[in-house]
Amino acid sequence: MGEFETETKELFDAMVAYNKSNLLATVDKARKAGMDPLEIIGVLGTGMTEVGVRFERGKLFLPHVLSAADAMTAAVKVLEADLPVESASSKIASVVMGTVEGDVHDIGKSIVSTLLQCAGFDVHDLGRDVPTSKFINEIKNGCTMLGMSALMTTSMVVQREAIEKLKEEGLRDGVKVMVGGAPATQAWADKIGADGYGENANDAVQVALSLVKK
Known part of the structure; x- marks a missing residue:
């Protein structure tokens, strides 16, 4: 996980917990620590994949998945301001x-x-x-x-x-x-x-x- 091992684990755990306010706070913490926005998005994607796996196994239900998707969308919107211009505009x-x-x-x-x-x-x-x-x-x-x-x-x-x-x-x-x-x-x-x-x-x-x- 490299130098952002703690932030990576916290981001993944927050994504899997599908709580928007908690996820946004965790994303903000990772940003302030200097973690690359694309790297943050990648970790969120891994967490979202795990949410999907748990849904397929019956450990989570559709409302949980929708909450997770909503939380991820909000987090990505926050991160868009940090993305390179070419990534955000084209x-x-x-x-x-x-x-x-x-x-x-x-x-x-x-x-x-x-x-x-x-x-x-x-x-x-x-x-x-x-x-x-x-x-x-x-x-x-x-x-x-x-x-x-x-x-x-x-x-x-x-x-x-x-x-x-x-x-x-x-x-x-x-x-x-x-x-x-x-x-x-x-x-x-x-x-x-x-x-x-x-x-x-x-x-x-x-x-x-x-x-x-x-």
Whole structure:
């Protein structure tokens, strides 16, 4: 954890505790200690991922997850003033996000969307149970990256179908496609012709950043 080991632990614990006022106070403490704002956001993202894991395991419930998301949004808003001008004012790329049609799981995808916004992406989050046609429309309207989540093996096939649809529409070469979700793997991403795979929320952001540079 380096020189900010104490601050990192406090930030993570505050994020997992999903209390906004406590999190904001902890963020302020880390800022005053000289911790980099992007590093703070990264720790918050790790904590938010843990909140999602606890939700999936039944240890937390939807109101807790919503409280955590609200707290993180407020914290990121505070940190925006500390970000480099290029990070705050310009967008890296426009990405359309969504859970594929037939799947109503939303938490993990929402966490990734939040972290992508923090990283400087213009995010169009379509929510859950999203028809492939809606993804296509967003790409036609200017999005150059597509992130699709699937949390069930039965809905994974829609990720492949969406990529095939992009090819049919002549759009595939102009868009980077990322896939994720519990049953997804790097092997699956390779098999269906996706450009990237994120094992978790933080990994997904790093993959997105690397795809933009290609």
